[in-house]
Amino acid sequence: MSSARLGVAVGVILLLVIGSAAGWYVYRIVKPGPGCTVTAVSGTGSGDYTLTTTQADNAATIAGVGLRMGVPDHAVSVAIATALQESQLVNLSSGDRDSAGLFQQRPSEGWGTYSQVVDPVHASTAFYEHLRQQPGWMTISITQAAQRVQHSATPEAYAKWEPEARAVASALTGERAAALSCHNLAITTATATLRSTALAELGTPSISGSDGPARGWAFSSWLVAHAVRLGVKQVTFGGETWTASSGKWSPASAAKDILSLRTVADPRS
Numbered sequence: 001m002s003s004a005r006l007g008v009a010v011g012v013i014l015l016l017v018i019g020s021a022a023g024w025y026v027y028r029i030v031k032p033g034p035g036c037t038v039t040a041v042s043g044t045g046s047g048d049y050t051l052t053t054t055q056a057d058n059a060a061t062i063a064g065v066g067l068r069m070g071v072p073d074h075a076v077s078v079a080i081a082t083a084l085q086e087s088q089l090v091n092l093s094s095g096d097r098d099s100a101g102l103f104q105q106r107p108s109e110g111w112g113t114y115s116q117v118v119d120p121v122h123a124s125t126a127f128y129e130h131l132r133q134q135p136g137w138m139t140i141s142i143t144q145a146a147q148r149v150q151h152s153a154t155p156e157a158y159a160k161w162e163p164e165a166r167a168v169a170s171a172l173t174g175e176r177a178a179a180l181s182c183h184n185l186a187i188t189t190a191t192a193t194l195r196s197t198a199l200a201e202l203g204t205p206s207i208s209g210s211d212g213p214a215r216g217w218a219f220s221s222w223l224v225a226h227a228v229r230l231g232v233k234q235v236t237f238g239g240e241t242w243t244a245s246s247g248k249w250s251p252a253s254a255a256k257d258i259l260s261l262r263t264v265a266d267p268r269s
Helices: 003-029 051-071 075-088 120-132 142-150 159-172 194-202 213-226
Strands: 035-038 049-051 180-183 232-237 240-243 250-251 258-263
Touching: 003 213, 035 159, 049 159, 051 075, 051 180, 051 194, 051 213, 051 232, 075 120, 075 142, 075 159, 120 240, 120 250, 142 159, 159 180, 159 213, 159 232, 180 213, 180 250, 194 213, 213 232, 213 258
Parallel strands: none
Antiparallel strands: 035 049, 035 180, 232 240, 232 258, 240 250
8 A cells, every 4th residue: 555545544544533532522421411300380481490310309309298298389389499599409418507408407406306307308397397387478478488487697598499499399299280301310220119208208108090180290290200219210190101211291192180100110111
């Protein structure tokens, strides 16, 4: 081979190698990771909201406990706005002084032991119990209600989270159908049992079967938000099916008032 032809061949090989490496780099950079999307409440002028799977999981626990305790949807919005401000919906192990957990509750202020305030179920229960004690809590704004519970040094800080908290809460309480979806999930094994988690958070060990629209969509969104932890691969309700593989809700032919699901332990999966 002449030196000219050899040079061309080497150049082509280098271009192929560089092109392959660049393609791999771009794929690694732009390939979307796991996450969840909550559609904005109609008429607010806001865009959709994105959550990590951890944030969605914790928001579902907050909403689920609210459902178990029978608090109105407004209370769930207050709780989620508070957790967004205090911890970004992450169960923090520490904070200012002895604050910890989703709501940065302080054991020294009577919120429970350290192990309790970092337990999302206990923390959410304690938050709602304190909220119920505030005068006019069902009619005042999200920001006012959050401040009365938290006694923050920056009382207006919760206001910026109101639209997002309202959107997340309305999806997880069943006010809006198919408003929360999670995508690019790796559903391989469950780290918690469905029955025990449902009992602790929702107050019932069994959540499939016939339900009214609000309760059915609340349970459905709860399952999707908890999909990684509970090994949920598919949820069907209200004429819609969410699958972990597609990461979205799609029309289904199943009965609209029957909630069904599949998990990694399901022999049909």
